Amino acid sequence: MATSTPHPAPAGGLRERKKQRTHDALIRAALELFTEQGYEATTVDEIAEAVDVSQRTFFRYFANKEDVTFAVQGMVEARFLDELRARPAAEAPLTALRHTVAVAWDGIGTAIASVIPVELYMRTYRMIESTPALVAVLLRRSAELEEQMARLVARREGLDVDADPRPRVLVAMFSGVMRAAGKVWSVGEDCSVDAIRELTMSYLDHIGPAIEGNWRTR
Amino acid sequence: MATSTPHPAPAGGLRERKKQRTHDALIRAALELFTEQGYEATTVDEIAEAVDVSQRTFFRYFANKEDVTFAVQGMVEARFLDELRARPAAEAPLTALRHTVAVAWDGIGTAIASVIPVELYMRTYRMIESTPALVAVLLRRSAELEEQMARLVARREGLDVDADPRPRVLVAMFSGVMRAAGKVWSVGEDCSVDAIRELTMSYLDHIGPAIEGNWRTR
DNA sequence: TTGTCAACTGTCAGTGGCTGACATTAGCCT
């Protein structure tokens, strides 16, 4: 109809684009339904029907119900790792992690918005935190992320992750703190991106004081 | 047949004892089958058949397949909390946690043995660590344990868990370290109770050094 | 001992997540 590539033709062939559209539509429909009527109360037949594909097709895009729930979260995690990789080698490990938190969230926000409204992502996060089965999956994903972070930190310092325990210990502390902050955020009032960043930073500030012996005579 | 109570009659009525026996038999059968042929390769019909009860009865004892997998683990967690509660109030938070690790494992070992062979428990732990679906559940349980630990620590120090972040930050670090140690243990050679205790203690020693700025000029 | 009650169990039917097999459709390429 138009010339070679009008303007909104980012992907390759028609087939490719169609696939991408179905993929994103399934995510949107699923998250919308999940947040409205609950995770287990939503059947994958409903999701498939909302996008007008067969149930079998849903399972060709996503291995299971959990998979579609965490599709966007996967982008966030990948983005975070990229940002960590980009930190200057001169920074001390904990400093690099801290700066990554400070910087990464803005880019993450826009990346999310290319698939679903950011507000839907926030609602999804809350739903996850209040659904035991999904909390379990979230934690396992965090553990995998943690492993990759440990490898990155070790590489920065020229260490072997399996020989020196410090990288794993450090990221264990770090992501423990991140999770604690995320949990508080998910039940709090302010559900903005700024809020989660500030909360995390504040929690990170407490690492030092927390391991000190006596809390009563600060 | 014998007099009033021969000697191995610990529980109340016959009904009670029978129930206990079925309960334990289901655990044993399940863990045996899981460790031999894999978790998802084992159907609950098989487990029920091994104990000679109906599938429906299995689900009256355990809410789901995961539940039976972590039945023994639940005892371990409860035991750990008890031991932490018993720590003298004078100890600093991290010290109390550290001493609990040092002390608790022996009592835990004998508690486990009252239900299944300790060796089966060890094999089960390894199976859990190598089964993604179960890793997820393990992590969620750890998170719940973590929450209780935070409350205990806060109470010891006369703090409000929701107001002061230090209790949660500390236990987040602590259980992150515990998990890292457990993971290494689960893939290592020595699968003894002593091994996991020593490994954990050694990892705890690295908390201080890990948060120091520069690892390269120790 | 016997009868009643309540707890425990088995059977059956059904839902929902998930998979393999096979036929059909629809973009791609010559």
Added chain:
DNA sequence: AGGCTAATGTCAGCCACTGACAGTTGACAA
């Protein structure tokens, strides 16, 4: 246009899990 292949739909089936109902078996009092 026509053949190739990826994407999809349909169907049958497994397994985890649940509600409903009926049968069995300890507990306990008369």
